[in-house]
Amino acid sequence: MSALHLENITKSFGDNAILKGITLQAEAGEFIALVGPSGCGKSTLLRIVAGLEQATTGSVKAGGRELTVLPAAERNVAMVFQSYALYPHLTAGQNIAVPLAMRQLSRLGRTPLLGALAPGQKEIRKTIQGQVAEMARALKIEHLLDRKPGQMSGGQRQRVALARAMVRRPSLFLMDEPLSNLDANLRVHARGEIVDLHRRAGVPTLYVTHDQAEALSMADRVAVMIGGNLLQLASPEAIYEDPRHIEVARFLGQPRINSVESRVGADGRIAFGPVTLQPREALAPGSTVTLAIRPEHVGVVPRAASGPAMGLPGQAERLEFLGSEVIVSVRLDGMGEGMLAKLSPAEAQRISTGMPVAVLPEPERMLVFAATGERLEAELASETVRESVHG
Template sequence: MQVRLEQVTKTFAGSKNTQATAVKELDVTIASGKLVGLLGPSGCGKSTTLFMIAGIHDVSEGHIYFGDHDVTALPSDKRGVGIVFQNYALYPHLTVWDNIAFPLLNAKEMKKRLKQRFAELSPPMANFKAYIQRLVEEAAKLVELTAYLDRKPAELSGGQQQRVAIARAIVKNPSILLLDEPLSNLDARLRVQTRDEIKRIQKQTGITTVFVTHDQDEALSICDEVIILKDGVLQQQGPPQEVYDHPANQFVAEFLGSPQINLVGGSIKANKLYLGNEEWFALPESLSDQPVNIGVRYENIRPDRENRKQAFEATVTSIARTGGTSTVQVRLADGQPMRLHRDSDDVLQEGDRVRLYARPRTVYIFNAEGEKILQC
């Protein structure tokens, strides 16, 4: 199901009649069947947005649509969403089986619908209990926990607990699956494993999934699309690679990518770009004179041997070798540092004077407000 947020604003009442705006006039459409990451630093409003979609937080202004249906005023239990929390929120006193079956057996509406579906089953099943059993087993199979149905949550690893939470959210066949920082409580190894698992489960079920995270690695690696928020304001939306290659502004450019993008002060004078104080290259478009920040990612800076465009000179100040690649730090003429990745077998030495270039379409020019004014 498609989810559409239209001019959604959320304000919280603060102390002494102040109001804090958590989300501001958010316009976003999440396509049906996609895995979409809501991404941003903590406090950017991403979880608030998720809770508004879930109906846990009310919307201060604006509307939320599921498909064509306006759900803004609908209580959460009527929205047909499944939710998974960062801390798993499993019922600690119940077994895995009971946890997964909980929404099926304890929600009135759900039970009614299941009874109806049960009556219409073909071929018919012997009894309702067996039907529930089948649904629970299917969900457990999907998250590969069939062997653990009798265990209590405390007897499972973090990753397994998270999968139980996912099974519980999808067993009721929700139209939308909402995941709030589902990986933050896991250790690094499990995190990679579980995120691939989430991707697989989402692909297998085809449920529209919104995934909140502050970790850009996670979002970039599994999402079909990312939505980047800062201070409650939408920064950019698009497929991960595209957002990575074409950041809308300096915030997105800095936020995405690890290691963080090189940012160097410079200026535009007479339609020429200055890297530091040195003239770099002539701009293809005419722009007014102004100070700018220039961003280039590590991997887009290479040694220049053929006198390419967008080349510049620098001095190697240090080389850090880590296995197959090394990170080379250089200094521009005015002393500003930049870093790039090289193969470890490069013969660079500290103090070497090197000629480098930035690959075409990888130089981002941001104005003083942080907006991208050109990409060369």
């Protein structure tokens, strides 16, 4: 029994399909990042899981419980919003206490003024105070409990929002871009904190983000959503190294993966410069495929130093120094294609703008995708080092 089971969720507004059949399972205590460009439907999916929106078809189950028809209040799901959504008229402490009070106090006990008269409410209020204080200690926000959201910084509000979500020990945790309103330094710091908190609480978490660095660094598994489809759900390593779809490969990785259109040759092989690949399943000669390779798997050397006609000839167009690495853009001769390479500063020292260079892709790192975008398995057929590439 999985902690969260989404079965074929679809959502459309009129003719506009936002989600096109999402199926996803999360194990107990798992941290899943939903990542994709804006408008891919990831936030809508999160809202459907929370019960804030109704799916057109499909079902949501958590811990064996059918949630699809339950209202949001009864799902025992907690959510952290991008805007934090703290109640502006309540102090931080009162904000954190709201979900507890709504669940533990009776209807009479919650009423202002009259609440004090209801029997047994005093003890409950006291335990709530205790739980709030404990949560505040865990998140180091004790000094903020008496402040209102308007008197806090973005980072402080974000912690209070986390505390409010975690304090009632939900069965599922949803986060909708909780870090995107923080400045860059704070964001990296908060990433680590959320991962620590998640590990301690052990509650399965769905984390929506458009930031691939957040998704890859925080999650146990990453789900890439594009255009309303869940294209791949896998560990961060697998999804980066072994993307099953060209869109996944393009979305993840900074700078973007290099991709080149190519055609299957008469012999059923795909040639790219000195590299020839043999697809595992036979492809019709002449059909279009896309070859892709990540910039860190591309080498660039000055052409004079590389011996006669090794690699793909080109011109270094631009060098971007990023501290630990240098991004080199190369325009390939005769092909009109640009290619990016990620080099160490030492490697890049030998290259300058405008210089004729040779591009050396690592052949075993080349990925082949069909015209539909699906990944094709291919093996390295041969590497004809000395063959000239022109034409």
